[in-house]
Amino acid sequence: MTITFVVNQVRKESAGFTTTALALEAHKRGHTVYYVGVGDLVYLPDGSVGGHCRKMPDREFRSLRTFLEAIVEVEKKLVSAVKWDVMWLRNDPAVDMEKRPWAQDAGVLYGQLVGQQGTLVLNNPDGLIKASNKMYLQYFPEQVRPQTVITRSIADVQAFYRDQNHRIILKPLKGSGGKNVFLIDKKDNKNLKQIVEAICRDGFAIAQEYLPAAKKGDIRLFLMDGEPLTKNGKVAAIQRVQQAGEIRSNIHQGGTAKPANMNKAMQGIVEAVGPLLRKDGMFLVGLDLVGDKLMEINVFSPGGLIHANEFHQEDFIEEVITAVEQKVKNYVPNP
Template structure:
């Protein structure tokens, strides 16, 4: 299998904890041809989409340790046609590079893109949770999004709770997440000025979200593969911080999914699959879905360590099965076409 990882620069990989590295290492260990590239390396030549890639050398020994593999990795540089890959794994960090998706549009009929382009377009921001309906909607906390400061002030004042969560629409990694209390309404306007910025149609959108009880105790990161949970961990905030993201000082602890969390996954999973979002990270607090991470969901390394497992094997197994099925369908189609062509020759 020929697999391309469209990701952040190789030198930014943290070999001790990076989830993408675990996927790359697993692919290389199975003997697949592995290339890595970045959104800025995409190009078009003669109307054909290419990428300037770093291709892992076939003659290098693959260490059993992902961290050692990272240090020893050797690459050849080449400009390669994207349609030649069996799969392109999207692992670029937020925010979404929509231009990169435009490049991939031209090869989507030739190559399995994981996650799907259209799914990434509709789910790359925090508005995606508003699209869940039916039973799934009961797992979504009340969420308000606007850049109208008067409206947002009214939402806070009308809230049945004494506090709400505020965060920028396009933030990630816990960036800009704060608790707003009704008792601090005098400073709320200045916070809105800072978060939103420009007046009128300018400025940034802000999210005001129902405060979910228990948020101070952290959240649960659930990794979903093809609509099913494959692993989870609890992320506990650092002292004096609401945010439980590992990148801002939170720490991970072992977690077994509760009955309510399993029900949440069961109701959320089918829509994820319909939208082509095969590998995602759910952030859950007290049975409520806070965010869906679709670009480069992390947690593989930490969940592996806590549970003595290797989630990357399940992910690559899934990709192999999809590619093998597509190849079998194409082979069957070509065999039938040959039968028809031979009938003309009689």
């Protein structure tokens, strides 16, 4: 098959990204692999969509690093999406929010056109538009969500802060990677107004109840087609633990990771959210869990799968590409 990975900017990809591991696994299996940045997508005069792509050289690679170095050095060439079997949207719109706002929606908008032309698009771009910010969490059953207020009103946040015994989490409605996430308690309440104002410069603020279990970090659980990603009875899940004095457990924010195993609370959350994720065409997602609550759903480019491979000594990346191959084999475009 021919698989095209859409990323924010090819030259800013990393050997540690899950996307790199997925692309290398596809290449190892003999598939044609393209990389394209969202800024290199194009609508062509014949009515089709394409991109100025980098094609992976037809040779073996010893590591993720050498694989990525090779793709970055390839000269871009215009390729029509008619030649693609899969367009995989792995760009994170939140990364482009400040410096490249024009790029935020480009992937899903082009993805919709590519899907209409008969190519399999992962994750489903219509579903991604619905899930384009943290409001998506509110579509899921109340029992698995933390109590939440989404607003631009400082008065709303202050009232919620009082109702939550003066301890809440504040973060932007749009964003990723733990950026602009704050824990507000009694010692910080004098800064509450300024923090809300700063967050609301770019949109709405989310105020969430603080979960004491968050002191132990969170769990990133990978789902594929609404079910836990598994291999040989092991589940692709990692526990991320924050640094001392830090509330964010994101690995690139200094958090550390260790293996996590499935438990009853996690299974209950999966059963609650899996059906809608399947309906919305969310092929591969990462759930961020604290205790028995779902904090976030990462639908664009969930990372950490390489860590899951290492901790559990299983190749979950292999399972994902096998599933993509099966999807292509069974894919019937909408008329």
